[in-house]
Amino acid sequence: MGITNIEPKIIATTRSVINRTQYQTTITGGKHTIIADEPEEVGGTDTGMSPYELLLASLSSCTAITLQMYINRKMWVVEEIIIDQQLYINEGFTLITSNLTFKGDLTDEQKKRLEVIAEKCPVHKILTGEVKIETRIM
Incomplete structure (x- = not known):
């Protein structure tokens, strides 16, 4: 159960996975995949938003x-x-x-x-x- 007495309705789910590539994260939602990352100036590889x-x-x-x-x-x-x-x-x-x-x-x-x-x-x-x-x- 969630934070209230009423069970919340799920409208979206995602999964984010990060491994050894510094800050690069693979995000999936439904049938879609995107990459999130950090800019190189903060240690990322700048492969995604x-x-x-x-x-x-x-x-x-x-x-x-x-x-x-x-x-x-x-x-x-x-x-x-x-x-x-x-x-x-x-x-x-x-x-x-x-x-x-x-x-x-x-x-x-x-x-x-x-x-x-x-x-x-x-x-x-x-x-x-x-x-x-x-x-x-x-």
Whole structure:
């Protein structure tokens, strides 16, 4: 049982394996595999995105998918959604900035609506909500 009296619903699982290659980690989820690593300047081999980059990738991809679903429902003409993000860590807080660019035929009102929709993606809600992490030795 989890941290509450209600059994949580599993929505995703992954496995990360690290061996003798310094910091290079193989991550599998479902039928997919990616590599995470650290840059060479901190001792990694730079063969994959850093964990911080993967965090931003998760948020930006979820945001892009959420926006595309909304745009499709509204039948708006958008050829491309570009999301540039930055992660800042300061003493006492973390800041993520997301800059959205749309290639297509959108009014200012539609763009303002998409800015609101961007913050409704499930990963955004997780990151801005209460998160509890349980760590156990198996």
